[in-house]
Amino acid sequence: MSAPSREAQARQLRFRDPAEARALAARIAQLTEQIGRDPVAVMHVCGSHEQAIARFGLRAVFPKALDVIMGPGCPVCVTDVPEIDEALALAEAGVRVATYGDILRVRGSSRSLADAKAAGARVEVVYSVTQAVELARASEGPLVFFATGFETTAVATAAALLAGTPPNFSVLSAHKYIPPAMEIVAEMPDTRVEGFLAAGHAATITGARVFEAFAARHRLPVVVAGFEPLDVLAGLARLLELVRDGRAEVANMYPRCVTREGNRVAQEQLWRVFRPMGGCWRGIAHVPNGNLRLRDEWAHVDARRRFDIDLAPLRADAPSGLLRQCRCGDIRAGLARPSDCALFGRACTADAPVGACMVSSEGTCRIWAQYGGHPDLETEAQQ
Amino acid sequence: MTGLPDERIALKHGTGGRAMRSLVERVFVQGFDAAPGGGIGLKEMDDGAALRVGDRWLVLTTDSHVIHPIFFPGGDIGRLAVAGTVNDLAMMGATEVLALTSAVIVEEGFSSADLERIQRSMQAACREAGAPVVAGDTKVMGRREIDGIVISTTGVALTDRVVTDRGLRPGDVLLVTGTIGDHGLAILAARHGLALEGTLGSDVAPLNGLVRAALAAGGEAVVAMKDPTRGGVASALHEMAAKSGVGIVLDETAVPVSDAARAAAELVGIDPLHVANEGKALLGVRPEAAERVLAALRAHPLGADAALVGRAVAERPGSVILDTGVGRRLLAEPDGELMPRIC
Amino acid sequence: MCLGVPGRVIEIDGLLATVDFWGVRRQVRLDVVDEPVAAGDYVLNHVGFAIRRIHESEIETTLALYEQLLREADEDDLMAADVRGEVEASAKRRDKKGQ
Numbered sequence: 001m002s003a004p005s006r007e008a009q010a011r012q013l014r015f016r017d018p019a020e021a022r023a024l025a026a027r028i029a030q031l032t033e034q035i036g037r038d039p040v041a042v043m044h045v046c047g048s049h050e051q052a053i054a055r056f057g058l059r060a061v062f063p064k065a066l067d068v069i070m071g072p073g074c075p076v077c078v079t080d081v082p083e084i085d086e087a088l089a090l091a092e093a094g095v096r097v098a099t100y101g102d103i104l105r106v107r108g109s110s111r112s113l114a115d116a117k118a119a120g121a122r123v124e125v126v127y128s129v130t131q132a133v134e135l136a137r138a139s140e141g142p143l144v145f146f147a148t149g150f151e152t153t154a155v156a157t158a159a160a161l162l163a164g165t166p167p168n169f170s171v172l173s174a175h176k177y178i179p180p181a182m183e184i185v186a187e188m189p190d191t192r193v194e195g196f197l198a199a200g201h202a203a204t205i206t207g208a209r210v211f212e213a214f215a216a217r218h219r220l221p222v223v224v225a226g227f228e229p230l231d232v233l234a235g236l237a238r239l240l241e242l243v244r245d246g247r248a249e250v251a252n253m254y255p256r257c258v259t260r261e262g263n264r265v266a267q268e269q270l271w272r273v274f275r276p277m278g279g280c281w282r283g284i285a286h287v288p289n290g291n292l293r294l295r296d297e298w299a300h301v302d303a304r305r306r307f308d309i310d311l312a313p314l315r316a317d318a319p320s321g322l323l324r325q326c327r328c329g330d331i332r333a334g335l336a337r338p339s340d341c342a343l344f345g346r347a348c349t350a351d352a353p354v355g356a357c358m359v360s361s362e363g364t365c366r367i368w369a370q371y372g373g374h375p376d377l378e379t380e381a382q383q
Numbered sequence: 384m385t386g387l388p389d390e391r392i393a394l395k396h397g398t399g400g401r402a403m404r405s406l407v408e409r410v411f412v413q414g415f416d417a418a419p420g421g422g423i424g425l426k427e428m429d430d431g432a433a434l435r436v437g438d439r440w441l442v443l444t445t446d447s448h449v450i451h452p453i454f455f456p457g458g459d460i461g462r463l464a465v466a467g468t469v470n471d472l473a474m475m476g477a478t479e480v481l482a483l484t485s486a487v488i489v490e491e492g493f494s495s496a497d498l499e500r501i502q503r504s505m506q507a508a509c510r511e512a513g514a515p516v517v518a519g520d521t522k523v524m525g526r527r528e529i530d531g532i533v534i535s536t537t538g539v540a541l542t543d544r545v546v547t548d549r550g551l552r553p554g555d556v557l558l559v560t561g562t563i564g565d566h567g568l569a570i571l572a573a574r575h576g577l578a579l580e581g582t583l584g585s586d587v588a589p590l591n592g593l594v595r596a597a598l599a600a601g602g603e604a605v606v607a608m609k610d611p612t613r614g615g616v617a618s619a620l621h622e623m624a625a626k627s628g629v630g631i632v633l634d635e636t637a638v639p640v641s642d643a644a645r646a647a648a649e650l651v652g653i654d655p656l657h658v659a660n661e662g663k664a665l666l667g668v669r670p671e672a673a674e675r676v677l678a679a680l681r682a683h684p685l686g687a688d689a690a691l692v693g694r695a696v697a698e699r700p701g702s703v704i705l706d707t708g709v710g711r712r713l714l715a716e717p718d719g720e721l722m723p724r725i726c
Numbered sequence: 727m728c729l730g731v732p733g734r735v736i737e738i739d740g741l742l743a744t745v746d747f748w749g750v751r752r753q754v755r756l757d758v759v760d761e762p763v764a765a766g767d768y769v770l771n772h773v774g775f776a777i778r779r780i781h782e783s784e785i786e787t788t789l790a791l792y793e794q795l796l797r798e799a800d801e802d803d804l805m806a807a808d809v810r811g812e813v814e815a816s817a818k819r820r821d822k823k824g825q
Contacts, residue, residue: 021709057710128774159757256784265760372713646748
């Protein structure tokens with residue numbers, strides 16, 4: 001391995017330093033005690049934050065009175081049934097569909113794109129929208145890119161469209177916009193959330209300022225944090241300081257990537273192509289401005305306008321009994337933990353998922369299953 | 384009858400984790416008679432079997448190898464076939480290999496030159512281990528009736544003392560003989576065309592010489608051994624913990640991982656603790672002998688990066704707790720095909 | 727979705743950059759990054775697009791920020807100790823009066 005690569009790795013690993021982590025964890029414990037309530041609940045809205053917390057076992061070093069909840073931060077998990085059905089209808093009508101891998105096994109009304117693929121539909125997994133565009137360029141016949149993901153990912157879709165795409169390429173947008181979902185959670189009657197940790201990469205695009213009105217209106221602090229363990233711990237410490245002092249402010253604890261204004265170039269491209277629209281998030285009902293749809297000027301690449309998508313044949317089958325027991329909706333809204341669901345780890349596993357939260361790599365249930373099932377492990381006494 | 388919910392074998396039944404152990408138990412262990420004379424047999428599901436012969440033990444093991452690609456950075460299916468079996472014998476404490484057999488099934492159309500290249504690689508590994516191939520079998524199946532080549536090897540050895548994978552007591556420490564994740568990540572990288580700077584190579588190697596050195600230093604204080612092949616360190620430790628009736632605490636920061644493996648793991652989103660190693664061993668050692676066994680390992684060329692990585696505890700028998708340095712969690716076993724998250 | 731490992735730009739061809747992540751090479755597009763990017767720079771990648779140029783100095787700034795947070799904690803501690811002292815002292819005075 002070359003010296004610069006080694007250096008880059010070493011620099012990144014400084015953000016996993018055990019001694020610093022211990023000091024920050026002690027600070028978090030101290031602040032929680034100073035706040036004095038039990039529990040103190042804060043919420044993050046990003047699958048990558050949950051992955052960092054679960055992978056590094058951070059909940060084991062949080063004080064018992066601190067509840068760090070994962071909210072609706074998994075874009076695949078909140079992609080709604082009709083949206084899956086739209087992609088399915090296209091695939092089963094013989095149209096080639098390209099999409100990010102995670103969404104493949106999420107069921108619509110009755111089946112998933114993976115089921116369709118197994119039955120012969122031309123469904124391709126891509127790692128980037130650019131790859132989908134190249135697939136379209138290299139082939140005859142229509143290719144639809146089923147675009148999932150939050151605003152950070154929507155930026156890529158927008159950029160690809162602005163760079164020019166071949167005539168056989170179109171986009172079925174299921175992109176979502178996170179700030180409106182935070183509003184929904186903050187407005188839920190039984191919410192106990194006292195502060196939010198905001199996703200560092202979305203904020204790299206939108207800027208920290210996008211949370212200022214939210215913080216003022218709901219009188220809740222918002223801290224933007226990165227994804228290494230020290231980033232998460234420091235972000236939480238800062239958030240707890242604000243909670244303790246009753247300061248409904250926005251703090252940027254990820255200055256190496258996030259500024260107040262954000263990335264204007266990316267914003268400009270995003271809003272040139274997409275507009276926010278109200279819609280349903282799976283399990284969370286209506287989120288005003290929560291969906292990103294193609295603007296009228298982009299109708300010519302909008303799969304919804306290019307194709308006449310008939311969803312009736314897909315609504316035939318009733319949902320399975322297991323699905324009725326699935327608690328994904330509550331888990332996504334931060335009202336329950338995976339371990340609260342009777343199916344978790346038993347009838348619902350990563351290999352045989354029931355709900356979307358177990359399918360997606362950013363779903364709370366999948367993350368918990370991957371990292372030992374109970375990443376809220378209590379600290380053991382040292383031997 | 385098999386108890387499998389849908390009565391069909393899936394790929395996950397071959398990956399070395401819970402699903403595979405379950406299948407083996409239900410279909411084979413319960414189906415065959417026990418080992419004669421109170422020896423170690425199928426029921427123990429250890430790295431090999433051990434049968435009393437006079438006042439010594441005859442250790443016996445068999446393995447089939449179906450890896451793809453058959454030629455990979457750091458090795459090939461031939462080297463793997465020899466090292467895998469030699470290492471299973473070594474993990475039972477049997478480091479002086481009497482003999483190996485080699486049964487080969489080849490697909491019609493397979494390259495003769497490749498077959499000879501594989502044999503040469505096997506011979507080199509046999510020389511390293513001091514283990515001769517004395518019997519074999521060769522079959523050819525039609526095109527597409529088998530995928531390329533399958534090699535099955537069986538090994539026999541005699542030993543005075545058998546080391547199982549279930550001898551841990553609370554307080555014992557766990558040693559690993561070197562860097563973790565090299566083989567599995569090299570294969571994943573090769574399969575997915577991951578453009579790595581330099582190449583991540585498999586660690587495939589016969590370990591009987593290294594284990595001989597460890598046993599010479601530690602003797603009866605080496606109480607458990609297992610090589611972390613399919614399913615990785617995570618699966619191996621789970622088995623050792625469950626069979627010994629202890630919990631294990633693993634210090635993630637102490638587990639040696641090469642920079643290149645760390646990079647590949649981070650980029651494909653796969654844990655080095657979940658992937659196969661073909662030239663490494665886990666040793667459970669009484670704490671008072673840890674230092675001298677570690678020194679003996681480090682003095683050997685294959686054990687230069689050996690480290691103390693964990694300890695057995697009384698709490699949560701069968702569980703493996705991972706201390707990440709910044710927190711703690713349970714270490715999950717991989718169950719099913721490892722799906723890399725390529726981005 | 728690559729989790730925040732910054733990549734080092736090796737070479738640029740128009741809007742396409744070859745970026746190295748700890749020794750693993752990937753193609754990354756530069757359409758949406760809001761600063762000029764040159765070989766040797768570090769970028770944050772998301773689904774094949776660079777979304778930010780990371781200034782190396784900002785890594786030190788971030789770590790300093792975390793240190794600051796911990797220093798404030800120590801000051802907090804001292805203040806808390808003062809307050810505790812006050813509370814104990816006044817409790818003692820109350821007890822004495824009560825006797």
